[in-house]
Amino acid sequence: MKIRTxxxxxxxxxxxxxxxxxxxxxxxxxxxVLPDQLQYRTDHLPTDSMTMAEVQWKxxxxxxxxxxxxxxxLENNIDIRIAIQQIAAAEAYYKQGRLGYLPTLNxxxxxxLQKASENTKFGAVFDGLISQFxxxxxxxxxxxxxxxxxxxxxxxxxxxxSSVAAHQAVKTRLVATIATxxxxxxxxxxxxxxxxxxxxxxxxxxxxxxxxxESGVVTEVAVKQTEAQLYTAQSILIDLQKEAKLLENTxxxxxxxxxxxxxxxxxxxxxxxxxxxxxxxLQLVSNRPDVRVAENxxxxxxxxxxxxxSQFYPTIRLTASGGIQSFDLRDxxxxxxxxxxxxxxxxxxxxxxxxxxxxxxxAIAQQNQARLRFEQSLLVASRxxxxxxxxxxxxxxxxxxxxxxxxxxxxxxxYSEALLNHGLANYLEVLTAKDNALNAELYMVNTKLMQxxxxxxLYRALGGGWK
Numbered sequence: 001m002k003i004r005t006x007x008x009x010x011x012x013x014x015x016x017x018x019x020x021x022x023x024x025x026x027x028x029x030x031x032x033v034l035p036d037q038l039q040y041r042t043d044h045l046p047t048d049s050m051t052m053a054e055v056q057w058k059x060x061x062x063x064x065x066x067x068x069x070x071x072x073x074l075e076n077n078i079d080i081r082i083a084i085q086q087i088a089a090a091e092a093y094y095k096q097g098r099l100g101y102l103p104t105l106n107x108x109x110x111x112x113l114q115k116a117s118e119n120t121k122f123g124a125v126f127d128g129l130i131s132q133f134x135x136x137x138x139x140x141x142x143x144x145x146x147x148x149x150x151x152x153x154x155x156x157x158x159x160x161x162s163s164v165a166a167h168q169a170v171k172t173r174l175v176a177t178i179a180t181x182x183x184x185x186x187x188x189x190x191x192x193x194x195x196x197x198x199x200x201x202x203x204x205x206x207x208x209x210x211x212x213x214e215s216g217v218v219t220e221v222a223v224k225q226t227e228a229q230l231y232t233a234q235s236i237l238i239d240l241q242k243e244a245k246l247l248e249n250t251x252x253x254x255x256x257x258x259x260x261x262x263x264x265x266x267x268x269x270x271x272x273x274x275x276x277x278x279x280x281x282l283q284l285v286s287n288r289p290d291v292r293v294a295e296n297x298x299x300x301x302x303x304x305x306x307x308x309x310s311q312f313y314p315t316i317r318l319t320a321s322g323g324i325q326s327f328d329l330r331d332x333x334x335x336x337x338x339x340x341x342x343x344x345x346x347x348x349x350x351x352x353x354x355x356x357x358x359x360x361x362x363a364i365a366q367q368n369q370a371r372l373r374f375e376q377s378l379l380v381a382s383r384x385x386x387x388x389x390x391x392x393x394x395x396x397x398x399x400x401x402x403x404x405x406x407x408x409x410x411x412x413x414x415y416s417e418a419l420l421n422h423g424l425a426n427y428l429e430v431l432t433a434k435d436n437a438l439n440a441e442l443y444m445v446n447t448k449l450m451q452x453x454x455x456x457x458l459y460r461a462l463g464g465g466w467k
Contacts, residue, residue: 025147025306028154028299031374040281040386051279053287053462057175060274060459065265066182069255073178074171076256083167090156090163097156100149103141103318110134133332136323143316151306158303162296168466169289175465178254179456185247186267187449188240194441195237202230202434225431233438267445272455278389278462284381287463294370294377301363301370308363311356314348381461388458395451402444409437 052060061067074080114130144150209226212218249259285291322340326332349356412433419429459465 053464146310148310155303158299165292172465176460190267298370384461391454
């Protein structure tokens with residue numbers, strides 16, 4: 001009956017501790033995001049859950065050279081390689097956390113030599129030098145009654161998942177940056193071509209206007225104004241060539257290379273054939289890597305609150321050691337040299353200068369900060385999608401008017417030149433029309449570039465590019 005009573009008490013004690021463990025370590029739940037809390041500011045309301053973020057970057061970008069550059073950057077870019085090392089570090093901590101349930105086991109070998117004082121009782125008994133030899137194993141095992149070790153494991157897992165998502169976020173930004181830089185470089189090439197043609201035309205025009213001046217049709221003022229137009233175009237060309245070189249250097253660094261020449265195709269051949277579908281806003285939680293980084297940061301902070309809460313409760317630890325021990329090395333492996341110790345203990349913190357409560361309150365504050373960062377990441381993601389959608393709509397509409405404006409200025413140049421040849425217009429009108437036509441064509445390229453980059457921005461904002 002006495003043994004039965006002991007077993008019953010032990011069972012009830014374990015059951016009580018298990019119940020207490022459930023109350024101490026809270027179960028993680030993803031922060032709830034309601035549909036009305038996450039919306040896009042756009043007239044294009046999503047009709048289904050299909051989103052362009054699901055498209056792989058190799059299928060999204062059709063330019064072969066651009067595909068090669070993105071692939072090279074994903075292998076060589078410094079930021080990508082740093083993110084991979086961060087994953088390796090987080091994985092090491094995660095593997096350590098998975099083994100937190102197991103006991104620690106240490107082996108030791110020691111030898112000591114002591115000369116005792118002859119004026120002490122110990123020295124009177126053991127005259128001369130005292131030697132001792134030990135070979136031992138020690139084991140320590142903490143019972144995870146309050147869920148501290150389990151919470152530490154889950155915190156390490158959340159940290160690992162956060163590092164993986166951070167790597168994906170770097171990939172997303174890198175893919176978008178490579179594409180945007182490449183498109184800007186092609187646009188500059190297009191503008192350089194336009195400007196070079198303008199310089200040729202204005203050089204020919206200068207010869208013509210010089211001949212007209214010698215014939216008395218126009219004055220020296222017209223000649224100087226034509227020269228000024230030529231110099232303006234040449235100055236624009238220098239700026240464009242400089243920007244092209246800087247973009248080549250930027251793209252080279254993104255590729256993990258020293259600055260060098262970048263092979264590329266033509267701006268007018270660029271097109272993105274993927275249908276612009278945004279899906280539903282709640283998909284940002286799973287598609288956007290930076291949002292998942294923020295969520296796993298909150299999960300890590302949540303589990304660390306569990307760890308801090310468990311510090312208020314007793315620590316139950318079992319320690320054991322055993323081995324062989326002898327004063328004489330020749331007797332070390334004798335059966336009589338064997339020894340063993342077993343100790344079970346419970347440690348309940350009572351007063352420790354408020355350290356445990358401080359750690360708990362700090363963990364709570366850090367959890368609240370992580371929750372706010374998660375909410376902020378959703379707001380930023382929603383804004384970026386809304387910005388990209390508006391930029392695309394605006395550039396598409398603007399491109400229509402820029403094209404019409406360019407056509408109108410081209411016609412104005414033709415009309416003014418015809419009127420000048422018949423003496424019905426002055427040369428200033430011709431110069432003005434040509435300047436306006438050049439600016440309109442350059443602006444039209446910029447607007448087309450804005451349309452392309454807004455699509456890339458939308459792709460990145462929705463969480464595309466890392467798959």
